Amino acid sequence: MFTAEELQRYDRQIMIYGFGEAGQEKLKKAKVFLAGAGGLGSPVAIYLTAAGIGTLRIADHDKVELSNLNRQVLHWEENIGKRKVDSAAAKLGKFNPGVKIETIAETITEANISRLVGDSDLIVDAMDNLPTRYLLNKTAIQKGIPFFHGAVYGFEGRAMTVLPGKTACLNCLYHGASVPKEKFPVIGVTPAVIGCIQATEVIKYIVGLGELLTDRLLNFDALRMKFNEFKINRDPNCEVCGNKAKRVKKK
Amino acid sequence: MSVNVEISSIFGRYTGNVLNMKVEGKTVRECLHDLVRQFPDLKRMLLDGDGNLMHSYDYFINGESVYPKDMNRPLKDGDKLNIIFVIHGG
Ligand SMILES: [Zn+2]
Numbered sequence: 001m002f003t004a005e006e007l008q009r010y011d012r013q014i015m016i017y018g019f020g021e022a023g024q025e026k027l028k029k030a031k032v033f034l035a036g037a038g039g040l041g042s043p044v045a046i047y048l049t050a051a052g053i054g055t056l057r058i059a060d061h062d063k064v065e066l067s068n069l070n071r072q073v074l075h076w077e078e079n080i081g082k083r084k085v086d087s088a089a090a091k092l093g094k095f096n097p098g099v100k101i102e103t104i105a106e107t108i109t110e111a112n113i114s115r116l117v118g119d120s121d122l123i124v125d126a127m128d129n130l131p132t133r134y135l136l137n138k139t140a141i142q143k144g145i146p147f148f149h150g151a152v153y154g155f156e157g158r159a160m161t162v163l164p165g166k167t168a169c170l171n172c173l174y175h176g177a178s179v180p181k182e183k184f185p186v187i188g189v190t191p192a193v194i195g196c197i198q199a200t201e202v203i204k205y206i207v208g209l210g211e212l213l214t215d216r217l218l219n220f221d222a223l224r225m226k227f228n229e230f231k232i233n234r235d236p237n238c239e240v241c242g243n244k245a246k247r248v249k250k251k
Numbered sequence: 252m253s254v255n256v257e258i259s260s261i262f263g264r265y266t267g268n269v270l271n272m273k274v275e276g277k278t279v280r281e282c283l284h285d286l287v288r289q290f291p292d293l294k295r296m297l298l299d300g301d302g303n304l305m306h307s308y309d310y311f312i313n314g315e316s317v318y319p320k321d322m323n324r325p326l327k328d329g330d331k332l333n334i335i336f337v338i339h340g341g
Contacts, residue, residue: 040341128341153338154261168316175320177337179307184340191341219335223260224270230333231315 036126043195
C-alpha cells in the first residue's frame with residue numbers, strides 16, 4: 001500500500017499502461033545491487049531512485065577525484081576526497097527519501113562478492129574494468145539473478161541484459177577477453193545514455209514490461225549517432241553458463 | 252570473393268575515418284589480413300605477432316556471435332564482418 005504522497009510522486013509512471021500501482025509495488029519491494037558509483041553508476045542510481053526502487057545497495061571503493069566530475073554526475077566538487085558511496089547516498093537520499101540506500105565501500109573480490117550481493121534481486125554492472133564484470137556475471141549466474149551489463153569508451157557504449165540459464169551471458173559474449181587496466185577516454189554523455197538504458201532494463205524487468213535486451217548486444221556509437229545491435233547466441237560451451245559449467249558444478 | 256567489413260568509430264583515426272570497407276578473403280584471417288593490407292595503421296592495433304586478432308577485440312559475422320571464435324572460420328561472398336573493441340569503461 002502506498003501513502004498519498006507516494007501516489008502523487010509516482011503518479012505519472014503509474015499511469016503508464018501495464019505499470020499501475022502493482023508495478024510500483026514491485027519496484028518498492030525490489031533490492032538492486034549496483035556495482036560502481038561512477039559514470040554508469042550515477043545515472044543508474046539517480047533514475048532507479050527517482051523511480052522508487054525499494055533498496056539500492058551500492059558498492060564502490062573509490063574516492064571522488066576532480067577528474068571524475070566530467071561524467072560522474074552524482075559527485076560534486078565539494079565531495080572531492082570523500083568516498084563515492086557516501087557522496088552518492090547523500091544525494092540520493094535527497095532525491096527520494098523513500099528509497100533505502102545501502103553502501104559498501106569494499107573492493108569487490110571473488111572472496112566477498114557473494115556476501116556483498118547477498119539477497120539482492122539483480123546485479124547492475126557499472127564497473128570500470130572487465131575482471132570485476134566477469135565476476136559479477138558469474139555471481140549472477142550462480143545466484144540465478146539477472147545481470148545488467150553496460151560499458152563505455154569515448155563516444156561508444158554497449159549494454160546487454162542477461163537472464164541466467166536462459167540467455168547469453170557476458171562470458172558467452174567476450175569469452176574472458178581482457179583489456180589492460182588503463183585510464184580510458186570518456187565523455188559524460190556516453191555513460192549517461194548507457195546507464196539510462198541499464199536503468200530502463202532494470203525497471204522493465206522488475207515491473208514485467210516489454211522486451212528485454214537479452215541475446216542482443218546494443219551498441220551505441222555517439223559519433224555516428226547510431227544504435228545497432230548484434231545477436232548474441234548462448235555458447236553451449238560457455239565456462240560460466242554452458243554445459244561445461246553445469247558438469248563441473250555437479251562434481 | 253568480397254566481404255563487407257565494418258569497424259568501430261574508435262578505429263577511424265587509423266583508416267582516415269573509413270569505417271565500412273570491402274576486403275577479399277575466404278576466412279576471417281584472410282579478410283583481416285586484407286584489411287590491414289589496405290589500412291596498414293590498423294595492423295598493430297588489431298593483430299598480434301602471430302597475425303591473430305588481439306584478445307581485446309571481438310568479431311561478429313552477419314550481425315551475430317559465432318562459436319568458437321576461430322580465425323580460420325570460412326566467410327562467403329557478401330558476408331558482413333564487424334570488428335569491435337571490447338570496451339570496459341564505466
Ligand atoms: Zn555464458
